Amino acid sequence: MTVKYTEDHEWVLIEGDNATIGITEYAQNALGDIVFVEVPEAGTEFSQGDDAAVVESVKAASEVYAPISGEITEGNAALEDEPALVNTSPEGDGWFFKMTIGDAAELEDLMDEKAYNEFCEGLD
Amino acid sequence: MSDTLKTTPLHALHVELGGKMVAFAGYDMPVQYPLGILKEHLHTREACGLFDVSHMGQALLKGADVQSAIESLTPSDIKSLPIDGIRYSLLMNDEGGIRDDFMVTNRGDHLYIVVNAACKDADFAHIAASLPDHTLEILEDRALLALQGPKAAEVLNRFAPGVDQLIFMNMGEYDIAGIPCLVSRSGYTGEDGYEISVPTAQCEELARKLLAEAEVEAIGLGARDSLRLEVGLCLYGSDIDTTTSPIEGSLNWAVGKRRREEGGFPGHDVVMKHLADGVERKRVGIKPLGRAPARAHTEIADMDGNVIGEITSGGFGPSFGGPVAMGYVKTDFAKVGTEIQLIVRGKTMPAEIAKLPFVPQRYYKG
Structure with missing residues (x-):
C-alpha cells in the first residue's frame, strides 16, 4: 500500500491493481467550504489528465483530473449528500473515486509524500 | 502584484x-x-x-438646489427624499444603460453619495463634468x-x-x-x-x-x-451594466413615478419605451433544482434546448441551503415557476425561475 501525489493536489492510494483518488488536505484548505461534488460513474474510462470529477466550493468550481489512466470502479456516492466530507476528511471518508491502474508506468510520474510536501512548501 | x-x-x-x-x-x-x-x-x-x-467611493455633492442637479443624471426621485433619507439610485447613460448603481443621502444643503469601487474614478469624473456649477468633494x-x-x-x-x-x-x-x-x-x-x-x-x-x-x-x-x-441584490458589472436598462434589470422601482412623467435624465426615452412596450429580456431569480451551483455566464435554455439567456450571478446560498442564481432570460420565460435548463459543463441541469429574494430581507422600519 503506497500513497502518491500529483501537482494538482490529488492523492492516489495504490493497492495492487487498483487505486483510490481524493484531494489533499492542502487542496481542501485552499478551496474552502465544499458545497458540491460530482464523481464519475463506474465503468467510465479515463486517460491520465482527463477531467474526472468536479468539486465546488462556495467560491468556485474546480476540476479533479484522472491522475492515471484506467477504468472507474466506484465513485464515492456519500459525497453527493455530504460534500463537506471533503473538508472534514479529505484523505479518508472524503475520497472521490476508485479506478483500475491501466498503466503502472504512469505511477512513476507521481510524487511520494516527501516530494509532495516539499512541492507544497514551495507554493506558500 | x-x-x-x-x-x-x-x-x-x-x-x-x-x-x-x-x-x-x-x-x-x-x-x-x-x-x-x-x-x-x-x-x-x-x-x-x-x-x-472602504474601497467604495464616498463624496459630497454641494451647490444650489443639488437635489435637482443630481436628478439630471439619475431616474430616482431625489427631490422628494426627506432630510437624511437615503435612496438607491442609478447613474444612467444616454442609451438607457446603467453606468453604476449608488446610494444618495439628502443632507439638506448637500448630498452624500457612495459609489462602487470599480466605477468610482469614472463616476466622480462623470458627475463633476456633468454638473460644472456644483462641487464634488471626494472624501x-x-x-x-x-x-x-x-x-x-x-x-x-x-x-x-x-x-x-x-x-x-x-x-x-x-x-x-x-x-x-x-x-x-x-x-x-x-x-x-x-x-x-x-x-x-x-x-x-x-x-x-x-x-x-x-x-x-x-x-x-x-x-x-x-x-x-x-437577497436578490444586484452586483454592478455582473447583474447590471451599461448595456442593461433599469427595466431589463427589474429595477423599475428605482425609476421614480414623477421622473417617468417628467423625464430629464439620460436614457429617459429608452426607459419609457421599455415601460410601455415591455422588454425582450429581464433579470430573474433562478433556482437550480439539483445541488450543483450554476456560476455566472452559464447558458440558460428552454426545455427544447434553445438558448434563452445567461446566468449573471450564481453560487451556493448558505442560508437558503442550496444553489441560487440570477440572470437574464427572454421575457416569455420570466414568469416564476417556468421550467428551464442550465448548461453546466456541457450537460443540461433542470432549474426554474424563482421569486427573488431567496431569503427574506429583514430591515428595521421602526
Whole structure:
C-alpha cells in the first residue's frame, strides 16, 4: 500500500491493481467550504489528465483530473449528500473515486509524500 | 502584484486576522478570514458581521438646489427624499444603460453619495463634468465599515446610545465610542445593519472595538457576495451594466413615478419605451433544482434546448441551503415557476425561475 501525489493536489492510494483518488488536505484548505461534488460513474474510462470529477466550493468550481489512466470502479456516492466530507476528511471518508491502474508506468510520474510536501512548501 | 494594488486603512488588520487577500477592484481585499465563507455568511444572518467597504467611493455633492442637479443624471426621485433619507439610485447613460448603481443621502444643503469601487474614478469624473456649477468633494480621508446582522443594532447601541432608533434608509451623525461618524441604517446583505463613514485615522480603532464584541466577526468579500445574492441584490458589472436598462434589470422601482412623467435624465426615452412596450429580456431569480451551483455566464435554455439567456450571478446560498442564481432570460420565460435548463459543463441541469429574494430581507422600519 503506497500513497502518491500529483501537482494538482490529488492523492492516489495504490493497492495492487487498483487505486483510490481524493484531494489533499492542502487542496481542501485552499478551496474552502465544499458545497458540491460530482464523481464519475463506474465503468467510465479515463486517460491520465482527463477531467474526472468536479468539486465546488462556495467560491468556485474546480476540476479533479484522472491522475492515471484506467477504468472507474466506484465513485464515492456519500459525497453527493455530504460534500463537506471533503473538508472534514479529505484523505479518508472524503475520497472521490476508485479506478483500475491501466498503466503502472504512469505511477512513476507521481510524487511520494516527501516530494509532495516539499512541492507544497514551495507554493506558500 | 500586490504592490500595484491599493489598500484600505484596515489592510494590516485584515492580514493580522488571517484574511485571505485577493485583488478586487484594484484593492488588496480579504475574500475570507479563517472562519471561512460559509460560516461568515451564516454568522452574519444569525448575529453580526463587520465588513470593510472602504474601497467604495464616498463624496459630497454641494451647490444650489443639488437635489435637482443630481436628478439630471439619475431616474430616482431625489427631490422628494426627506432630510437624511437615503435612496438607491442609478447613474444612467444616454442609451438607457446603467453606468453604476449608488446610494444618495439628502443632507439638506448637500448630498452624500457612495459609489462602487470599480466605477468610482469614472463616476466622480462623470458627475463633476456633468454638473460644472456644483462641487464634488471626494472624501479621501474617510473609510467605510458595514456592521450587518440581527445583532448589529444591539452592538452599535453600546457605543452610540440611540443609534438603534435610526430607521432603515436613514442617516445620522453619531459619536461611536467617541469617534465622530456618519451612520446609515443600510447595507447590502438583506439584514438589518449600518454603514459607518469614519475618519480614516480612527477606522482601525473603531473596527477593533466592534470586533472585540462577542457577537461580531470579521466578514470577507466572499460572504458579502453570497449574502447579497441570496437577497436578490444586484452586483454592478455582473447583474447590471451599461448595456442593461433599469427595466431589463427589474429595477423599475428605482425609476421614480414623477421622473417617468417628467423625464430629464439620460436614457429617459429608452426607459419609457421599455415601460410601455415591455422588454425582450429581464433579470430573474433562478433556482437550480439539483445541488450543483450554476456560476455566472452559464447558458440558460428552454426545455427544447434553445438558448434563452445567461446566468449573471450564481453560487451556493448558505442560508437558503442550496444553489441560487440570477440572470437574464427572454421575457416569455420570466414568469416564476417556468421550467428551464442550465448548461453546466456541457450537460443540461433542470432549474426554474424563482421569486427573488431567496431569503427574506429583514430591515428595521421602526
